[in-house]
Amino acid sequence: MAKWQRTAATALAAISMVAATCALGQNAAKPGGAPIQLALIEGMSGPFANAGAAVERNLRFGVEQVNAHGGVKLADGAHPLELVVLDSKGSTEEALTQLRAAADRHIGYIMQGNSSAVAAALIGAIDKQNSREPANRELFLNYSADDPALTNAACSFWHFRFDAHAGMRMDALAEVIQRDKAVKKVYLLNQDYSFGHDVSSLARSTLATRRPDIAVVGDEFHPIGRVKDFAPYIAKIRASGADAVITGNWGNDLTLLVKAAREQGLDTRFYTFYGNSLGAPAALGDAGVKHVIAVADWHPNAGGSASDAWYAAFRARFPATQDDYPVLRMPLMIETLAAAMTRAGTADPLAVARALEGLKFDNGFHATWMRADDHQLIQPLYVMEMDKAGTPGVHFDNEGSGYGFRTVLALQPEQTVPPTTCKMKRP
Numbered sequence: 001m002a003k004w005q006r007t008a009a010t011a012l013a014a015i016s017m018v019a020a021t022c023a024l025g026q027n028a029a030k031p032g033g034a035p036i037q038l039a040l041i042e043g044m045s046g047p048f049a050n051a052g053a054a055v056e057r058n059l060r061f062g063v064e065q066v067n068a069h070g071g072v073k074l075a076d077g078a079h080p081l082e083l084v085v086l087d088s089k090g091s092t093e094e095a096l097t098q099l100r101a102a103a104d105r106h107i108g109y110i111m112q113g114n115s116s117a118v119a120a121a122l123i124g125a126i127d128k129q130n131s132r133e134p135a136n137r138e139l140f141l142n143y144s145a146d147d148p149a150l151t152n153a154a155c156s157f158w159h160f161r162f163d164a165h166a167g168m169r170m171d172a173l174a175e176v177i178q179r180d181k182a183v184k185k186v187y188l189l190n191q192d193y194s195f196g197h198d199v200s201s202l203a204r205s206t207l208a209t210r211r212p213d214i215a216v217v218g219d220e221f222h223p224i225g226r227v228k229d230f231a232p233y234i235a236k237i238r239a240s241g242a243d244a245v246i247t248g249n250w251g252n253d254l255t256l257l258v259k260a261a262r263e264q265g266l267d268t269r270f271y272t273f274y275g276n277s278l279g280a281p282a283a284l285g286d287a288g289v290k291h292v293i294a295v296a297d298w299h300p301n302a303g304g305s306a307s308d309a310w311y312a313a314f315r316a317r318f319p320a321t322q323d324d325y326p327v328l329r330m331p332l333m334i335e336t337l338a339a340a341m342t343r344a345g346t347a348d349p350l351a352v353a354r355a356l357e358g359l360k361f362d363n364g365f366h367a368t369w370m371r372a373d374d375h376q377l378i379q380p381l382y383v384m385e386m387d388k389a390g391t392p393g394v395h396f397d398n399e400g401s402g403y404g405f406r407t408v409l410a411l412q413p414e415q416t417v418p419p420t421t422c423k424m425k426r427p
Contacts, residue, residue, distance in 0.1 A: 031071025033079035036347045038063070038109045038334075039102040040083060041122070043090035051114055054278055054325045055143070056085055057318055059111065062334030064317070072338045075345040081338065088112075092121050099125055106136055108349040109337070113144025113163065116195065120150065123159045130158055139349040141337065143330050147198065151374040155422035160356055160375040162333040166195070166248070166273070168418050169295045170202040172381045173271045176293065176409050177244065178210045185217045187242035189233060191253055192221035199248035199273065217242050225253060230260035238266055250274040255283035262287035269293060275386060278325050282401035284386065289403070292386040297379050298328035298366060299405050300396040306365035311396070321400035328366060329379070336361045336370070350427060367413055374422035381416050383409040
């Protein structure tokens with residue numbers, strides 16, 4: 001029996017959840033209207049194909065849940081949702097090509113998230129498309145691109161973000177650092193590209209506000225994906241006397257960094273944005289135990305019977321160990337979109353965009369609302385510490401790795417509300 005099935009309370013909750021879902025799916029009238037197509041533009045091939053596949057699983061789970069409950073109820077009856085996957089190959093140019101293909105097919109809903117640079121290009125193209133062809137408008141649903149500018153200076157009426165942006169994540173991490181009086185010196189180490197520079201500047205400004213007594217003893221950038229040995233960086237961190245490291249690193253740049261710290265005997269904590277990301281816990285192994293802190297909108301050990309049941313339902317749908325990477329905000333985005341369509345009574349992107357503004361959605365354990373001012377989703381955030389599965393607070397591991405995360409700090413939606421400089425132009 002898998003670990004996610006072992007806890008009696010979780011199993012009981014999961015059984016009732018899955019049974020209820022199946023019953024609703026069997027009893028609900030099948031939507032008979034024409035499918036409403038949702039285009040996923042993401043890197044489904046190339047070096048980040050596994051991340052694209054994980055996104056597809058999560059979005060497909062949301063689509064299936066909506067359809068199992070009768071689809072989207074519009075003025076002319078019930079319609080199913082249909083996921084259309086378009087491969088951007090991880091390229092901005094190819095993403096724009098696929099966007100044009102979606103427009104040619106009159107697909108009104110575009111979903112993307114892996115890369116803020118790609119998201120910005122898509123938003124610009126959609127703004128132009130909607131201005132040129134008001135009868136063929138598109139709405140952009142962003143599940144991961146977390147550049148704060150996308151809901152601030154560069155905000156667009158046609159863009160809705162369902163992930164916490166980098167500033168919101170930094171605020172959550174800073175809340176934990178603020179409470180840890182043992183932290184006196186912090187080293188900033190990030191990848192040398194736009195996101196890494198965002199993390200650095202956000203860390204500096206947030207710490208200056210929350211913990212002005214903390215000294216930033218290093219602020220360094222390294223080439224993305226090209227460093228094979230982080231030992232020289234670890235030596236600099238040690239020499240600086242840093243109590244903690246803040247990093248937006250992901251992938252090998254995160255795992256090699258933390259492993260190098262362990263090999264060099266550097267006993268410091270790493271405050272990360274993506275320590276719980278796809279494949280990271282397994283790659284980090286023992287080096288991450290009690291040393292890696294991460295932040296997310298949800299995680300399997302968030303707690304509560306409804307949360308446990310939702311996780312069990314996801315695992316029942318995707319039981320393979322390598323598929324154990326649920327990202328709640330992605331299926332939640334689909335369910336919120338369906339609620340907005342039902343509220344609007346139409347699948348017209350303009351009407352749905354207006355219905356999304358200010359929309360509150362609660363799946364029973366994760367209450368959210370879409371702020372109308374900037375189209376930023378406001379939702380709970382969790383700061384987590386990595387540890388071995390089976391230790392207190394770590395009932396479930398990640399991807400069968402034997403390592404998971406326990407909640408260090410749970411922030412309610414009203415505690416995560418960021419300021420915004422958005423001056424949105426509405427049609």
